Amino acid sequence: xxxxxxxxxxxxxxxxxxxxxxxxxxxxxxxxxxxxxxxxxxxxxxxxxxxxxxxxxxxxxxxxxxxxxxxxxxxxxxxxxxxxxxxxxxxxxxxxxxxxxxxxxxxxxxxxxxxxxxxxxxxxxxxxxxxxxxxxxxxxxxxxxxxxxxxxxxxxxxxxxxxxxxxxxxxxxxxxxxxxxxxxxxxxxxxxxxxxxxxxxxxxxxxxxxxxxxxxxxxxxxxxxxxxxxxxxxxxxxxxxxxxxxxxxxxxxxxxxxxxxxxxxxxxxxxx
Amino acid sequence: xxxxxxxxxxxxxxxxxxxxxxxxxxxxxxxxxxxxxxxxxxxxxxxxxxxxxxxxxxxxxxxxxxxxxxxxxxxxxxxxxxxxxxxxxxxxxxxxxxxxxxxxxxxxxxxxxxxxxxxxxxxxxxxxxxxxxxxxxxxxxxxxxxxxxxxxxxxxxxxxxxxxxxxxxxxxxxxxxxxxxxxxxxxxxxxxxxxxxxxxxxxxxxxxxxxxxxxxxxxxxxxxxxxxxxxxxxxxxxxxxxxxxxxxxxxxxxxxxxxxxxxxxxxxxxxx
DNA sequence: CCAAAAGTGTTCCCACTACACCCATGT
DNA sequence: ACATGGGTGTAGTGGGAACACTTTTGG
Numbered sequence: 001x002x003x004x005x006x007x008x009x010x011x012x013x014x015x016x017x018x019x020x021x022x023x024x025x026x027x028x029x030x031x032x033x034x035x036x037x038x039x040x041x042x043x044x045x046x047x048x049x050x051x052x053x054x055x056x057x058x059x060x061x062x063x064x065x066x067x068x069x070x071x072x073x074x075x076x077x078x079x080x081x082x083x084x085x086x087x088x089x090x091x092x093x094x095x096x097x098x099x100x101x102x103x104x105x106x107x108x109x110x111x112x113x114x115x116x117x118x119x120x121x122x123x124x125x126x127x128x129x130x131x132x133x134x135x136x137x138x139x140x141x142x143x144x145x146x147x148x149x150x151x152x153x154x155x156x157x158x159x160x161x162x163x164x165x166x167x168x169x170x171x172x173x174x175x176x177x178x179x180x181x182x183x184x185x186x187x188x189x190x191x192x193x194x195x196x197x198x199x200x201x202x203x204x205x206x207x208x209x210x211x212x213x214x215x216x217x218x219x220x221x222x223x224x225x226x227x228x229x230x231x232x233x234x235x236x237x238x239x240x241x242x243x244x245x246x247x248x249x250x251x252x253x254x255x256x257x258x259x260x261x262x263x264x265x266x267x268x269x270x271x272x
Numbered sequence: 273x274x275x276x277x278x279x280x281x282x283x284x285x286x287x288x289x290x291x292x293x294x295x296x297x298x299x300x301x302x303x304x305x306x307x308x309x310x311x312x313x314x315x316x317x318x319x320x321x322x323x324x325x326x327x328x329x330x331x332x333x334x335x336x337x338x339x340x341x342x343x344x345x346x347x348x349x350x351x352x353x354x355x356x357x358x359x360x361x362x363x364x365x366x367x368x369x370x371x372x373x374x375x376x377x378x379x380x381x382x383x384x385x386x387x388x389x390x391x392x393x394x395x396x397x398x399x400x401x402x403x404x405x406x407x408x409x410x411x412x413x414x415x416x417x418x419x420x421x422x423x424x425x426x427x428x429x430x431x432x433x434x435x436x437x438x439x440x441x442x443x444x445x446x447x448x449x450x451x452x453x454x455x456x457x458x459x460x461x462x463x464x465x466x467x468x469x470x471x472x473x474x475x476x477x478x479x480x481x482x483x484x485x486x487x488x489x490x491x492x493x494x495x496x497x498x499x500x501x502x503x504x505x506x507x508x509x510x511x512x513x514x515x516x517x518x519x520x521x522x523x524x525x526x527x528x529x530x531x532x533x534x535x536x537x538x539x540x541x542x543x544x
Numbered sequence: 545c546c547a548a549a550a551g552t553g554t555t556c557c558c559a560c561t562a563c564a565c566c567c568a569t570g571t
Numbered sequence: 572a573c574a575t576g577g578g579t580g581t582a583g584t585g586g587g588a589a590c591a592c593t594t595t596t597g598g
Contacts, residue, residue, distance in 0.1 A: 093367065
């Protein structure tokens with residue numbers, strides 16, 4: 001059962017924004033952020049969620065800061081729920097970024113922030129906490145595309161789901177973060193119950209088939225794919241069908257959680 | 273060719289220690305550390321390097337802080353070279369730890385530090401930079417056990433190579449870090465040229481066979497193991513043998529770097 | 545000659561691949 | 572009836588697992 005809550009937002013008024021800029025250093029750890037690569041699936045395409053902040057040209061991954069007394073994983077969940085209203089997401093840490101030039105040199109960051117935060121009428125100086133060098137912990141999330149309701153924050157001018165094959169240049173090193181997330185997702189595809197979070201509870205074989213093709217960027221034989229998924233025991237066929245218009249009704253399947261967990265334990269897990 | 277350099281040390285005098293405690297916050301990013309799990313192989317056992325700091329009962333993983341203008345990967349290499357004198361190590365980031373109680377609550381840390389730094393005669397207050405909440409980025413390293421020369425820092429009372437099956441309770445959440453490192457190592461064993469860094473340049477089949485058994489904690493059939501390694505193309509048999517006393521002389525093998533790289537590119541890489 | 549360790553080949557089975565025709569449904 | 576998409580089985584192949592005897596060497 002997936003639970004959907006409506007949660008409290010983050011910065012949805014000019015006052016909250018100014019408070020964030022002026023007092024954020026009292027609330028958040030400096031030098032550390034979290035960036036989330038949110039994968040969604042729709043229309044046979046694998047997409048990611050991008051945000052564009054006020055005054056910036058480039059798109060960004062949704063991200064945020066860690067509170068002083070907050071666990072890292074908890075922070076990732078909070079940040080994501082602030083952007084998507086989804087909780088109980090599948091969320092996986094995959095790498096911490098601290099090498100690219102943008103993460104060593106703070107000039108561009110200061111510049112960017114000044115544009116983004118122009119709405120607040122508060123200048124971000126070189127000494128300001130937001131101008132600090134910041135390392136970023138990358139998490140990827142998997143969401144059921146149709147259940148996500150994006151409620152942009154005050155600072156977010158625009159958001160978009162974009163196909164992973166048509167991702168524009170992003171701010172900072174976010175393209176690099178995305179690339180690594182995608183690599184990780186692909187390598188973990190058969191070890192984690194990936195589809196569980198990208199598909200509705202009941203789905204058809206063609207649906208999960210297309211999903212795997214979209215994620216891995218290649219094609220699979222229908223018959224062999226079904227055999228493999230059943231042999232691995234990650235999905236189970238139901239005795240129901242779905243009506244899909246003027247065509248034969250496909251069977252419905254569900255993820256077999258008991259078996260999936262066994263598969264997970266067997267495959268040692270971690271990758272790079 | 274592996275290169276061994278002697279590098280500059282870190283804290284090898286009371287003066288440097290006091291300087292570190294008093295002025296470290298000017299040199300290092302706060303709230304962030306790096307911990308390294310150094311795997312070494314000897315006597316058919318997989319071991320890790322542990323340090324014990326002055327005044328502490330428990331053992332620690334070698335670790336350190338990131339300089340303000342230093343890349344994260346560079347910091348990991350620097351920290352490790354300060355402890356082992358080895359450079360050009362295989363070093364792999366595997367997870368960032370920020371959830372366990374010790375990483376949320378700074379009391380114990382302050383307490384520990386006061387014992388450890390007693391040598392310096394400088395009290396670590398609750399406001400001191402070393403008492404801050406600290407997240408840690410985990411790296412694991414693989415070293416050729418016989419080439420490592422440990423030169424303990426001033427603060428390090430003792431060091432030890434301990435079998436991974438006999439690891440005592442460590443400080444902070446270091447046992448958790450070790451567990452995750454080991455999981456990662458195991459899952460990446462056939463994708464990375466792991467053995468390259470744990471064995472001498474030329475090695476016998478029984479040697480690499482025992483290494484794999486030690487890492488994975490289970491046994492493999494000699495004949496099948498050889499077939500698999502040769503089929504994967506990661507090792508190549510030489511026309512030399514090694515004298516090993518009153519027994520048949522085993523052939524020597526080397527890693528086939530050309531082929532290993534191909535294998536690496538093929539296998540998507542990342543895991544967690 | 546003996547003890548200890550290394551070298552080597554075959555069989556079996558399962559998992560993955562390739563491949564094409566029939567069925568169901570709504571218009 | 573037909574167009575569209577879904578469902579299904581078989582044969583071949585290659586890689587992994589199981590398995591035991593012979594050879595080398597120094598003492």
